Amino acid sequence: MNLLIKSATVVDPNSPFNKQVTDILIENGVITQIGKDITAEVEIFDATGKYLLPGFFDLNCNIGELGYETKEDLQSGTAAAAAGGFTGIALMPNTQKPVHSKAEVEYLVNKSKGNLVDVVPLGAISYKREGKDMAEMYDMLQSGARAFTDGNNPVQDAGLMERALLYAHGFNALIFSYPEDTAIAGKAKVNEGEVSTLLGMKGIPSLAEELMVARDLYLSEYTGSPIHFSTISTWRSVDLIRQARQRGLQVTCDVAAHHLVLTDEALTGFDSQYKVKPPLRIQKDVDALIAGLKDGTIDTIVSQHTPHEVEYKNVEFEVAEFGIVGLQTAFILALKAGLPLDLIVEKLSVNPRKILNAPTANIAVDTSANFTLVDTEKEWTYTRENNFSKSYNSPFIGQTLKGQVLLTCNNNQLFNLIK
Structure with missing residues (x-):
């Protein structure tokens, strides 16, 4: 899985890039670069205003x-x-x-x-x-x-x-x-x-x-x-x-x-x-x-x-x-x-x-990409159609919620919720 995330705000207390707005390059499921103005021939995701979390x-x-x-x-x-x-x-x-x-x-x-x-x-x-x-x-x-x-x-x-x-x-x-x-x-x-x-x-x-x-x-x-x-x-x-x-x-x-x-x-x-x-x-x-x-x-x-x-x-x-x-x-x-x-x-x-005592999930260079990208301001309606569970016993189905998960990545795999 190869991906370039542009202009995300990292929130990870164990990362040297905590609270910084930066680009993150993932190649074959591993974070290979973190910094400004990274370029690569891979899929690009604009994360301006979004937060990258472990x-x-x-x-x-x-x-x-x-x-x-x-x-x-x-x-x-x-x-x-x-x-x-x-x-x-x-x-x-x-x-x-x-x-x-x-x-x-x-x-x-x-x-x-x-x-x-x-x-x-x-x-x-x-x-x-x-x-x-x-x-x-x-x-x-x-x-x-x-x-x-x-x-x-x-x-x-x-x-x-x-x-x-x-x-x-x-x-x-x-x-x-x-x-x-x-x-x-x-x-x-x-x-x-x-x-x-x-x-x-x-x-x-x-x-x-x-x-x-x-x-x-x-x-x-x-x-x-x-x-x-x-x-x-x-x-x-x-x-x-x-x-x-x-x-x-x-x-x-x-x-x-x-x-x-x-x-x-x-x-x-x-x-x-x-x-x-x-x-x-x-x-x-x-x-x-x-x-x-x-x-x-x-x-x-x-x-x-x-x-x-x-x-x-x-x-x-x-x-x-x-x-x-x-x-x-x-x-x-x-x-x-x-x-x-x-x-x-x-x-x-x-x-x-x-x-x-499980392995940590750190947003750092040369670590396996294990993160979620979120938009804390996005409003969306939770429905049976976008509910991934087999069951739908939730009082929040049918409600408009604030905050949305956009991407989830781990084990060299990407889950994209906004395609």
């Missing part, structure tokens, strides 16, 4: 393979990722069968070879994600799993979580915790508060998340093991993690992009497209999440891409599945939340790779 990496992505290919498969999921500026995705083990042994990890690694988007499987902590017996974590690590999580099944057994932290720490692996105490959350569908009372629905209290955050912080401290919290959503969770970091604990965390711009007030019309888990919270929580991103308490922003067929969402709110497709909107929602571009790069590009 490719994004998503730490929380659900793709149907294995078993749920009608929701999403690797081909459609990686296309949606590239359309959202992602050049790497970490796959949750929420599949059927779950990714709980080296066989599933090796299938995903081999099936995704040669793709523009780097696919990193996350292995399950427990066999079948049932929260009872520990899965074959070391074997999965050897086969390509980068970290371990039971996905959207929170580990309720504190003893199992303690043993998993100790075991994974022995071979420098990372445990992801999805913090929810199911005994507190019960079968409720929305955040507990004024809106749940107005809707006449039982709510999930913030306590259900915060109890589990507190428990796993204690376990991390006791075992001396690092831990990562997936999709925190309340102000107290942010505060607990901030205090833990001040005490020197090895803790990282992420937040789903939709939790930065939506509150539970979006649910007053009983629109199941807004049904997510953790549930949409209140404005106080949204403000705390944004503040946590700005002060470094929250390390990354994730898409929490969760595709579903129409029959699982176009039903009564109570029985609809949780989740939205988020790969194509994560960057745009981060912009909508008012985050500056350099902070978005830190949370979508730099920190996710640090957490997984």
Whole structure:
């Protein structure tokens, strides 16, 4: 892949060209020149007023393979990722069968070879994600799993979580915790508060998340093991993690992009497209999440891409599945939340790779071209036609959004969204 990008503004804290307007020449997938007034006999892309960022990496992505290919498969999921500026995705083990042994990890690694988007499987902590017996974590690590999580099944057994932290720490692996105490959350569908009372629905209290955050912080401290919290959503969770970091604990965390711009007030019309888990919270929580991103308490922003067929969402709110497709909107929602571009790069590009010890994506000479080119001012309408996922369970479809991904490049391949 050969391309000359003219007059792009580089935003990459690890690049010597950070914040500079410059030309970038890519030859055979490698950045060979960066500077002013470069000429070459290759395709030219005028990027005046546009921003060149390191490719994004998503730490929380659900793709149907294995078993749920009608929701999403690797081909459609990686296309949606590239359309959202992602050049790497970490796959949750929420599949059927779950990714709980080296066989599933090796299938995903081999099936995704040669793709523009780097696919990193996350292995399950427990066999079948049932929260009872520990899965074959070391074997999965050897086969390509980068970290371990039971996905959207929170580990309720504190003893199992303690043993998993100790075991994974022995071979420098990372445990992801999805913090929810199911005994507190019960079968409720929305955040507990004024809106749940107005809707006449039982709510999930913030306590259900915060109890589990507190428990796993204690376990991390006791075992001396690092831990990562997936999709925190309340102000107290942010505060607990901030205090833990001040005490020197090895803790990282992420937040789903939709939790930065939506509150539970979006649910007053009983629109199941807004049904997510953790549930949409209140404005106080949204403000705390944004503040946590700005002060470094929250390390990354994730898409929490969760595709579903129409029959699982176009039903009564109570029985609809949780989740939205988020790969194509994560960057745009981060912009909508008012985050500056350099902070978005830190949370979508730099920190996710640090957490997984994945190779960095730098915009520098003699490095593999791994970037996304974006227009932060462009307005476009998100439709079913320009949605690359197999599923279209997103509340943002039909809306006009500000900010657009134009090009995504990785592994000597180019994804051009404006042809």
